[in-house]
Amino acid sequence: MSIKRADVIVIGAGLVGSSAAYFLSKEGLKVVVLEKNAVGSGTSGHAPASLGLSLHYTEPPVLGEMSRWGSQQTMELAPAVAQETGIDVHFKMHPYFILAFSPQAWQEIRRLAPLQNLDYELLTPAECYQREPQLNREVEVYGALWVHWAARVDAYRLNLALARAAEQQGAQFLTRTVTALVKEGGKVAGVLTSNGEPILSDKVVLAMGVWTPDAAKWLGIPLPVHAIKGEQLLLEYDGPPILDAHWHGWGISSPPMSHLLITRRGNSYVLGTTGGPSNETYVFDNTTRPEAEHAIISFATRLLPCLKAATVAGRLTGPQPIPDDGLPILGPVPDLDGVYVIAGNPGVQCCASWGKLARDLVIGRPLAYSLKPFLPERFTKPVQAKHGLLAVGRGRL
Numbered sequence: 470m471s472i473k474r475a476d477v478i479v480i481g482a483g484l485v486g487s488s489a490a491y492f493l494s495k496e497g498l499k500v501v502v503l504e505k506n507a508v509g510s511g512t513s514g515h516a517p518a519s520l521g522l523s524l525h526y527t528e529p530p531v532l533g534e535m536s537r538w539g540s541q542q543t544m545e546l547a548p549a550v551a552q553e554t555g556i557d558v559h560f561k562m563h564p565y566f567i568l569a570f571s572p573q574a575w576q577e578i579r580r581l582a583p584l585q586n587l588d589y590e591l592l593t594p595a596e597c598y599q600r601e602p603q604l605n606r607e608v609e610v611y612g613a614l615w616v617h618w619a620a621r622v623d624a625y626r627l628n629l630a631l632a633r634a635a636e637q638q639g640a641q642f643l644t645r646t647v648t649a650l651v652k653e654g655g656k657v658a659g660v661l662t663s664n665g666e667p668i669l670s671d672k673v674v675l676a677m678g679v680w681t682p683d684a685a686k687w688l689g690i691p692l693p694v695h696a697i698k699g700e701q702l703l704l705e706y707d708g709p710p711i712l713d714a715h716w717h718g719w720g721i722s723s724p725p726m727s728h729l730l731i732t733r734r735g736n737s738y739v740l741g742t743t744g745g746p747s748n749e750t751y752v753f754d755n756t757t758r759p760e761a762e763h764a765i766i767s768f769a770t771r772l773l774p775c776l777k778a779a780t781v782a783g784r785l786t787g788p789q790p791i792p793d794d795g796l797p798i799l800g801p802v803p804d805l806d807g808v809y810v811i812a813g814n815p816g817v818q819c820c821a822s823w824g825k826l827a828r829d830l831v832i833g834r835p836l837a838y839s840l841k842p843f844l845p846e847r848f849t850k851p852v853q854a855k856h857g858l859l860a861v862g863r864g865r866l
């Protein structure tokens with residue numbers, strides 16, 4: 470199919486690009502999404518996703534507000550697109566159970582929790598053992614945070630549902646690798662693709678996840694997004710069910726295994742870590758390191774000895790798009806009108822709000838929150854502080 474012109478071009482059909490296409494096509498715009506591989510083939514197809522409070526996205530306050538607002542939007546959008554498309558996105562309200570394994574982690578959790586202004590409980594060690602009697606009493610737990618307002622969703626299925634819903638509204642998804650931007654004066658005029666055909670548009674949304682640095686070359690500006698490994702194992706386990714929550718462990722060990730996640734899905738459990746090594750070459754690396762697998766299993770079975778009876782049924786590893794300072798990159802690029810970047814974490818939580826942001830930027834509507842801390846131009850100066858997962862990955866806990 471040959472398309473010569475669009476109202477807006479979206480590069481990337483991950484969650485962010487598909488959400489942008491969904492909200493833009495809802496406005497009646499002619500939207501073309503260019504994806505070099507397949508819908509959901511990037512990070513979005515490799516993430517177990519939780520929505521709601523993520524303590525490591527609490528600071529600075531603008532990040533906390535953005536991630537809380539983003540979660541709320543995605544909690545509304547996920548069931549709605551599931552209904553629109555008939556794709557079950559496995560959305561479920563699902564509490565967070567954040568355990569502290571060191572006095573410092575417990576202190577930090579108690580400091581951060583009230584900042585999020587959410588419905589939560591602080592649990593004593595005895596209450597943790599009461600909630601989950603299979604918890605190993607030989608592992609020292611200092612307390613836990615139980616957050617009611619949280620949910621989970623299958624990021625890949627949500628990605629597919631958003632793409633389908635966008636298509637139903639008229640958006641066109643094409644398999645093309647974008648190789649350059651077409652520029653006219655100080656404005657964007659379209660893109661060039663690997664099959665040599667230009668597609669013209671005066672609005673381009675870059676939703677390229679860990680590949681955002683490719684666009685930096687086209688633009689001649691720094692857009693430093695690192696690909697930081699998140700490694701996960703899928704366990705099958707038929708023993709007595711483990712407390713159905715999204716478990717986090719803080720203060721477990723130093724990086725690269727900065728914290729452990731356990732999510733229950735029926736008789737399957739996803740165990741994972743975030744904050745593994747950074748891949749600076751932007752090659753999509755979804756191999757699970759044996760040392761990470763060993764660390765995940767050994768900690769999980771120390772925490773919950775019953776999991777020794779579980780078998781590894783699969784591995785799911787993906788690169789998380791983390792900009793140099795840990796904050797997402799959101800907004801227009803400097804010196805070239807019509808190009809907008811939306812990249813970073815937490816991209817599942819925020820996919821709905823970032824899709825709306827893309828719409829508002831393209832249409833020129835007032836924005837729901839200030840983009841000042843997130844603008845692409847900040848990387849023309851040296852980065853002062855690290856936030857989000859990078860703050861955790863630095864070993865603060």
Ligand SMILES: Cc1cc2nc3c(=O)[nH]c(=O)nc-3n(C[C@H](O)[C@H](O)[C@H](O)COP(=O)(O)OP(=O)(O)OC[C@H]3O[C@@H](n4cnc5c(N)ncnc54)[C@H](O)[C@@H]3O)c2cc1C
Binds near residue numbers: 505507510516518818
């Ligand atoms: C293990 C793990 C756990 C996570 N947990 C959570 C969580 O609990 N909550 C949360 O909110 N987030 C979580 N994340 C992060 C979240 O998954 C990402 O922030 C989100 O998926 C990023 O979506 P995206 O659309 O920006 O990127 P992607 O899904 O990677 O999409 C980018 C797309 O752009 C395409 N592309 C790139 N370059 C080009 C080009 N030149 N031409 C055409 N197409 C191109 C790629 O092929 C790709 O499909 C997790 C990530 C991992 C790996």
